[in-house]
Amino acid sequence: MDSSTLILRINEEYNSMLDEMTDKIRQIANVTKAKMYFLAGAYGYYLNEREKLQSNNKDVLRVEYIEKPDYKIQETILNSIYHSQKDKLDEEINKYKLFEEYANAGVKRLYKIFKESENIEDFIETIEIKIDEIIKKLGFSIKEEAENEQV
Amino acid sequence: MVIILRLEKIKLYNFKQYRDFEIDFSKFPQDNKDFHVIVAKMGVGKSNLLEAINWCLYGKELFGNIAKPTDPNVLSNSCLDKDGTHTVRVVLNLKDTDKNEYFINRYSKFKVSDRKATSLNEVYLIFGKNNELVRKELDAKKEVEILMPEDLRDHFFFNGERLDNYFDNVQSEKITKVIKKMSGLDTLENFKEFLEKVENRYIKMIRVNEKSETQKEELEKNLNRIKVEKKESEKLLEKTRGDLEATKKELQDVDLQLEKLKEYENIKKQIELLQKRLNDLNSTRKNILKEKVQTVLELSTLMFGWLAVEKVYQENFEIDFNYNYLPSNVIENALSENKCPVCGKELDEIHRNHLKYFSSNKEFVITKKEYMELIKSIKDLEIKRRNLNNQLSDTLPKIEETEQELYTAEANISQTASEELGKLYRRRNELESQIQQLNQRIGQLDSKIEILSEKEKETEMKISELAIQDSSNINKKIDFVRKIEQIIIKTMLNRKKEIRDEITSYVEEYLSKLMWKRDLIKKVEITENFSLNIFDSYENMILNRLSGGERSVLTLSFALAMHKAAGVNAPIIIDRPLANISGDTYDKLIEMFAKISEEKQIIIMLTDKEYQQSAELLNSLASTIHILEMNETSEVIISDRIAKGE
Numbered sequence: 001m002d003s004s005t006l007i008l009r010i011n012e013e014y015n016s017m018l019d020e021m022t023d024k025i026r027q028i029a030n031v032t033k034a035k036m037y038f039l040a041g042a043y044g045y046y047l048n049e050r051e052k053l054q055s056n057n058k059d060v061l062r063v064e065y066i067e068k069p070d071y072k073i074q075e076t077i078l079n080s081i082y083h084s085q086k087d088k089l090d091e092e093i094n095k096y097k098l099f100e101e102y103a104n105a106g107v108k109r110l111y112k113i114f115k116e117s118e119n120i121e122d123f124i125e126t127i128e129i130k131i132d133e134i135i136k137k138l139g140f141s142i143k144e145e146a147e148n149e150q151v
Numbered sequence: 152m153v154i155i156l157r158l159e160k161i162k163l164y165n166f167k168q169y170r171d172f173e174i175d176f177s178k179f180p181q182d183n184k185d186f187h188v189i190v191a192k193m194g195v196g197k198s199n200l201l202e203a204i205n206w207c208l209y210g211k212e213l214f215g216n217i218a219k220p221t222d223p224n225v226l227s228n229s230c231l232d233k234d235g236t237h238t239v240r241v242v243l244n245l246k247d248t249d250k251n252e253y254f255i256n257r258y259s260k261f262k263v264s265d266r267k268a269t270s271l272n273e274v275y276l277i278f279g280k281n282n283e284l285v286r287k288e289l290d291a292k293k294e295v296e297i298l299m300p301e302d303l304r305d306h307f308f309f310n311g312e313r314l315d316n317y318f319d320n321v322q323s324e325k326i327t328k329v330i331k332k333m334s335g336l337d338t339l340e341n342f343k344e345f346l347e348k349v350e351n352r353y354i355k356m357i358r359v360n361e362k363s364e365t366q367k368e369e370l371e372k373n374l375n376r377i378k379v380e381k382k383e384s385e386k387l388l389e390k391t392r393g394d395l396e397a398t399k400k401e402l403q404d405v406d407l408q409l410e411k412l413k414e415y416e417n418i419k420k421q422i423e424l425l426q427k428r429l430n431d432l433n434s435t436r437k438n439i440l441k442e443k444v445q446t447v448l449e450l451s452t453l454m455f456g457w458l459a460v461e462k463v464y465q466e467n468f469e470i471d472f473n474y475n476y477l478p479s480n481v482i483e484n485a486l487s488e489n490k491c492p493v494c495g496k497e498l499d500e501i502h503r504n505h506l507k508y509f510s511s512n513k514e515f516v517i518t519k520k521e522y523m524e525l526i527k528s529i530k531d532l533e534i535k536r537r538n539l540n541n542q543l544s545d546t547l548p549k550i551e552e553t554e555q556e557l558y559t560a561e562a563n564i565s566q567t568a569s570e571e572l573g574k575l576y577r578r579r580n581e582l583e584s585q586i587q588q589l590n591q592r593i594g595q596l597d598s599k600i601e602i603l604s605e606k607e608k609e610t611e612m613k614i615s616e617l618a619i620q621d622s623s624n625i626n627k628k629i630d631f632v633r634k635i636e637q638i639i640i641k642t643m644l645n646r647k648k649e650i651r652d653e654i655t656s657y658v659e660e661y662l663s664k665l666m667w668k669r670d671l672i673k674k675v676e677i678t679e680n681f682s683l684n685i686f687d688s689y690e691n692m693i694l695n696r697l698s699g700g701e702r703s704v705l706t707l708s709f710a711l712a713m714h715k716a717a718g719v720n721a722p723i724i725i726d727r728p729l730a731n732i733s734g735d736t737y738d739k740l741i742e743m744f745a746k747i748s749e750e751k752q753i754i755i756m757l758t759d760k761e762y763q764q765s766a767e768l769l770n771s772l773a774s775t776i777h778i779l780e781m782n783e784t785s786e787v788i789i790s791d792r793i794a795k796g797e
Contacts, residue, residue, distance in 0.1 A: 042455035077456035
C-alpha cells in the first residue's frame with residue numbers, strides 16, 4: 001500500500017467538532033489538528049467504540065505525515081491498533097480505515113468532555129484523570145529518581 | 152498649697168432615666184490617685200449623668216438641648232404615668248483639700264396631667280459651704296460661678312469627640328473668649344473703651360471763642376470720623392489676623408494631605424511593580440500550561456492506545472531480530488529450503504515462524520528496544536506532567552496573592568486619585584497667595600491705624616489750641632485720661648504676653664508629663680489670638696498630624712493649663728474618652744488619666760466594651776469603678792462597685 005497517497009478522514013460533523021476543539025486548545029498551546037485526530041483515534045480504541053465513515057467525510061491529514069519523527073508515537077499506535085486485532089477483524093479493512101472509525105467515535109466522545117468542561121484547563125484535567133486511571137490500572141510505577149526502573 | 156476640689160457624691164431624683172440614684176466617689180485614703188470610672192452599655196445614661204451635673208450647676212445641659220431648668224424634658228418619663236406634682240432634683244457634694252465641704256442642690260417642680268409635664272416655675276438653687284446655706288438664687292449662682300466658672304466648663308467637662316476636635320475654629324473662638332475673661336483682659340478692654348468715651352466727653356467740653364466755634368465743630372466731627380475709622384480698622388485688623396491664622400491652618404491641612412498623597416506616588420510604583428509581577432507570573436503560568444497541554448495530549452494518545460502496543464509486543468517480543476535485515480527473497484528461499492539463512496542449519500519450529508513473520512508482517516514489529524523506548528517516553532512524559540502540575544500549584548497561589556495585593560493597592564489609590572492631587576496643589580497655591588494678601592492687608596491696616604492715630608492726635612491738638620484760657624482745667628483732665636489710656640494699653644499688652652507665656656509654660660509642663668512620645672512636640676506657641684500651635688523639631692506645625700490619642704493628650708494638657716492659669720481646681724469629667732482612639736492607645740491614655748488624677752480628680756465614662764478592652768489596667772489604677780445598668784422598670788442602677796482598698 002502506498003501510504004503517501006492515502007488520506008485519513010473523518011465524518012463532516014465530527015470534523016467541525018475537531019476543529020472547534022483544536023482552535024480552542026491552540027489558544028493555549030501549539031497543537032496540530034493531526035495530533036488531536038490521533039488522540040481521538042486512540043481514545044475511540046480505548047473505549048472500544050468505532051463509527052463507520054460516511055460519504056460526507058472530510059480530509060484530516062495525509063498519511064505521509066505520520067512518517068515524520070514528530071509522529072512516531074502516533075504511527076506506532078495506529079499500527080498497533082490494527083495489528084493487535086487484525087485476526088479478529090471480519091471485514092476487509094486496512095489499518096487506516098480502522099483508525100478512521102475509531103477517530104470518528106473518539107472525536108464525538110472527546111467533544112462531549114470538551115463541552116462539559118468549563119475551559120481548556122478543565123478539559124485537560126479530565127483527560128489527566130483518565131491517564132491516572134490507566135496508569136493505575138496497568139500498574140505502571142513511575143518514579144523520577146529511578147531512571148531505568150522496571151515499569 | 153494648691154487647693155483641689157473633688158466631687159464626692161452625685162444624687163439624682165427623677166432626672167431623665169434616673170429615679171432615685173446616688174453615686175459615691177469617696178476613695179481609699181491611702182490611694183494617691185483620684186481616678187474614677189463609670190461603665191455602662193450604650194444608651195443606659197452615662198452622658199445624662201454628665202448633663203445632670205451641668206443642669207445642677209448652671210441650669211442647662213452641656214451637649215443636649217435643655218437650656219433652662221424649667222424645661223420639662225428633664226423629668227423622668229416614669230413620672231408621666233402619674234398625674235400630680237413631681238420634682239426633679241440633682242445634688243452635688245464637693246469637698247476641697249482645705250476640708251471645705253460644698254453642697255449644690257438644684258430642683259425644679261413640674262405638674263403632670265395626661266402624660267404631659269408643665270413647669271410650675273418653681274426652681275431653686277441652693278449653695279452650701281460647711282453647713283452655711285445660700286438660699287437666694289442669685290447669690291447661690293455667684294458662689295457656683297466662683298467654685299466652677301461656667302465659662303470654664305468646656306475645660307472640665309468633655310465628651311470623647313471633643314477631646315479630638317477641641318482646637319477647631321469654633322472652639323478656638325470660645326477659648327479666646329474664656330482666656331480674655333479669665334485673665335481680666337476683657338475688663339481692661341471695657342475700661343479702655345470707657346476712657347475713650349470720657350475723653351470724647353471732655354473734648355466736647357473744651358470752650359472756644361465764638362468765631363472758632365464752627366472750626367471746633369468741624370474738628371470734632373473730623374475727630375469723630377477718625378476715631379470711628381480707627382476702631383473699624385482695628386477690628387478689621389483683628390479679623391484679618393484671625394483669617395491669617397485660619398488660612399495658615401488650612402495650608403497646614405493641605406500640606407498634610409499632600410504629604411499623604413506622596414504615598415500615592417509610592418502606591419503607583421507599587422502597583423506598577425505588582426502588575427509586572429502579575430504579568431510575569433501569568434506568562435510563566437501560560438508557558439507551563441502550554442507545555443502541559445502538549446505533554447498531556449501526547450501522553451494520553453500513548454496511554455489510550457497502550458493496550459494495542461502491549462498486545463503487539465507480547466506477540467512478537469521473542470522474535471529473533473537477526474533476520475530483520477535480510478532481503479525478502481533470502482527469507483523466502485530459506486523457508487522453501489528449510490535452512491537457516493545465517494548458519495545453514497535445518498530450521499526448527501520457532502525460527503521457521505520467525506522467518507514467516509518477517510516475510511509478511513514486518514511493518515508491525517515492535518522490537519524490545521522500541522518497546523523500552525516507548526516505556527521511557529511514558530515515564531518521561533508522566534514525570535514531566537507531574538512536574539508541570541507542581542509548578543502550576545506553586546504559581547497559582549502566587550498569582551492569587553499578587554492579584555489580592557494589587558486589588559488592595561488599587562483600592563488605596565482610588566481614594567487618593569490624581570485629580571485630588573491637582574486640586575490640592577491648586578488650593579495650596581490659592582492659600583499661599585491668600586496668606587500673602589492677608590499679610591499685605593495687615594501691613595496696610597497697621598500703617599493706616601498709625602496714620603489715623605497721628606491724625607487723631609493732630610486733631611485733638613488743634614481742638615486744644617482753639618481752647619480759650621479757662622479750658623486749661625479740661626485739658627489737664629484730657630491729658631490725665633490719655634495717660635491712663637496709655638497705661639491700660641500697655642497693661643493689656645503685658646497681660647496678654649503674661650497669659651500667653653503662662654499657658655504656654657503650663658501646656659509644655661503637662662505635655663512633658665503626659666505625652667508618651669517625648670520627642671513629638673518640640674515647641675508650643677499661643678498666638679496673639681490665643682490659638683494654639685505646636686511644632687516638631689523641624690519647626691513644622693503638627694497639630695493636624697497628631698493621632699486621636701495624641702490630640703487627646705494635648706487637649707487635656709491645655710485644659711489643665713487653663714485650670715492652673717485661672718486658679719480653678721475643678722474635677723475633670725470625660726464622657727467616652729476612648730471613643731475616637733485606636734485600641735493600641737487605650738492603655739496609654741488610661742495611664743495618663745491615672746497620672747493626672749494624682750493632682751486632680753478625674754472621672755471617665757466608658758462603654759462596657761471599652762472597659763473590657765482594658766479591664767485589668769483599669770481595675771489596677773482606678774480608685775472606684777461603678778457599673779451602671781438599667782433595671783426592668785428602665786431605671787438606672789449601680790449593679791456593681793469596685794473600690795480600691797475595699
